[in-house]
Amino acid sequence: MFTNQKGIDKVALNILRKRYFHPGETTWEDVTDRIVNWVLPGADKEQRDLTCELISNLYFIPNSPCIVNAGTKGAGLVACFVVDFKDTIEDIYKTKLEFALIAKKGGGCGTTLSKIRPKNSLVHGSVHGFAGGPVAFYNTICHDMEVITQGGFRAMAMMGTYTVYGPDIVEFITAKTTEGMMTTTNISVVVDDAFMRAVEADEMYQTYFDYQDGRELGPKYNARDIFKMITDSAWKNGEPGLLFYERMNDSPYKYSEQEILATNPCGEQPLPVNGACNLGSLDISKFLDEDKMLNLEKLEVATRLAVRFLDSVIDATSWPTLSIKQWAEQNRPIGLGIMGLADYYLLRGVTYGTEQSLEELSFILAYIKAIAEDESITMGEELGVPAACDMLPVPRRNITLMTVAPTGTISLIAGSSSGIEPIFSEITIRNDKTGTYEMNHISQESPHFRCAVSANGAKEVTIDEHLAIQNTAQKFVDAGVSKTINAPTNTTKAQVFDAFLQAWKLPYIKGITLYRNGSRGVQVLTPKNLKKDLCPLCGENLIIQAGCKKCSKCSFKLCEG
Numbered sequence: 001m002f003t004n005q006k007g008i009d010k011v012a013l014n015i016l017r018k019r020y021f022h023p024g025e026t027t028w029e030d031v032t033d034r035i036v037n038w039v040l041p042g043a044d045k046e047q048r049d050l051t052c053e054l055i056s057n058l059y060f061i062p063n064s065p066c067i068v069n070a071g072t073k074g075a076g077l078v079a080c081f082v083v084d085f086k087d088t089i090e091d092i093y094k095t096k097l098e099f100a101l102i103a104k105k106g107g108g109c110g111t112t113l114s115k116i117r118p119k120n121s122l123v124h125g126s127v128h129g130f131a132g133g134p135v136a137f138y139n140t141i142c143h144d145m146e147v148i149t150q151g152g153f154r155a156m157a158m159m160g161t162y163t164v165y166g167p168d169i170v171e172f173i174t175a176k177t178t179e180g181m182m183t184t185t186n187i188s189v190v191v192d193d194a195f196m197r198a199v200e201a202d203e204m205y206q207t208y209f210d211y212q213d214g215r216e217l218g219p220k221y222n223a224r225d226i227f228k229m230i231t232d233s234a235w236k237n238g239e240p241g242l243l244f245y246e247r248m249n250d251s252p253y254k255y256s257e258q259e260i261l262a263t264n265p266c267g268e269q270p271l272p273v274n275g276a277c278n279l280g281s282l283d284i285s286k287f288l289d290e291d292k293m294l295n296l297e298k299l300e301v302a303t304r305l306a307v308r309f310l311d312s313v314i315d316a317t318s319w320p321t322l323s324i325k326q327w328a329e330q331n332r333p334i335g336l337g338i339m340g341l342a343d344y345y346l347l348r349g350v351t352y353g354t355e356q357s358l359e360e361l362s363f364i365l366a367y368i369k370a371i372a373e374d375e376s377i378t379m380g381e382e383l384g385v386p387a388a389c390d391m392l393p394v395p396r397r398n399i400t401l402m403t404v405a406p407t408g409t410i411s412l413i414a415g416s417s418s419g420i421e422p423i424f425s426e427i428t429i430r431n432d433k434t435g436t437y438e439m440n441h442i443s444q445e446s447p448h449f450r451c452a453v454s455a456n457g458a459k460e461v462t463i464d465e466h467l468a469i470q471n472t473a474q475k476f477v478d479a480g481v482s483k484t485i486n487a488p489t490n491t492t493k494a495q496v497f498d499a500f501l502q503a504w505k506l507p508y509i510k511g512i513t514l515y516r517n518g519s520r521g522v523q524v525l526t527p528k529n530l531k532k533d534l535c536p537l538c539g540e541n542l543i544i545q546a547g548c549k550k551c552s553k554c555s556f557k558l559c560e561g
Contacts, residue, residue, distance in 0.1 A: 253399065270480050463502075
């Protein structure tokens, strides 16, 4: 059923060799056999054979920890975690240990800093007397994780969130203003509807911290000033992001009264304390027949297989802590998503961001959602419904079913565009720890081609179109949607302010991240200018030095190999 449409290319093979192959493995088929044998040891032959076909022919790919760790005793297969971060010295070091144990399993982790008392507040019973504050303590975790993982291939990904009502909100917003600080983590501010209404009304608001014996008030700020500080910082270097409290908590977890204050590192999994989720993505562009119509029968079978596979990962993985293992058994969340959306649009002759593109995205995700729900309900009847899932309006096997991940590396393996993002640029230079790659998109001359950042005159996706795609996707996704608004270099601070405000006004978006091209000296993706040998960041001449092309003005550098 899942015929081979596009084999592993040279870029993907290089990534597999450097990151994923186990001793003796030389092909993607070898990797697929190892994964399926580990995750589905007790499945019947038809399910195993179809799942092998699904993965080996790149219709569906699980998250990176599953690819690299399946078959290794004691290794983790799960990508996304959230742990608590409480205000005692014992709990702070417990959180550090949990981060380290998750790093050891190959996962990424988020936490909220909002429970740590403000900087310089009194600490009873301590000879030091005054608190270091949430940013300082979190920074020590970032440093520890960098040290732990620096000898390995990939550093642990992290997310730190902080409430806009926290007294240290200004320090948090500016924590990463200087490039090179806290490089292992993303940061996001959590806001609620009351704060956003205060931004609109240009009103003052009160910060505070809740101790066990009562609330202590912090500084008062003008809400619009703080919001502008957030958006100006995002304009400067892409952080912090923004998370909307009510939207994050309007999820299946509310039925078991679990509060969400943090997400995994890329934001696609808002999770309660001790929450964890494994992910996998369908390459939607491969489900088009020769007539460029979506093959619904094939998509249904793939969705059912993927749901069962991801549910089985929960039993096949090794968990970092007993608390996380128990939580997973009580909730059994999975995160099935899509990638290859921009490629799908180009194959269909649909322009990214148009009304037609939104309608087709709605149809795709509504269909996958309906099939995933049906399969999870059936699995609940067959295999049992865990405690938290029994509180859902319709009990099922898995508390959440869908998410949209960024699919950076796995989309390279699949040979597809990442997640629900547009094509980044006509020609993209990608720099990561596996090497430097030049990706020339074959459809850049198509009248339907759109990209996030153009260096050669293609039409760019607007911020409103980015937001419309994200909002449409989130309508059908019960977890979160990872979507970065990759904006051109000339995007203004006012446009970023408006984008963050517009994201809140749209009905479904749970958070927003915006990155302005060239706002950091080091970035993974860079557009290549073919018209002249010019720097894609600042437009100045590139010079050749020691086999590398270097900008004569800014920090851009491109080395072959």
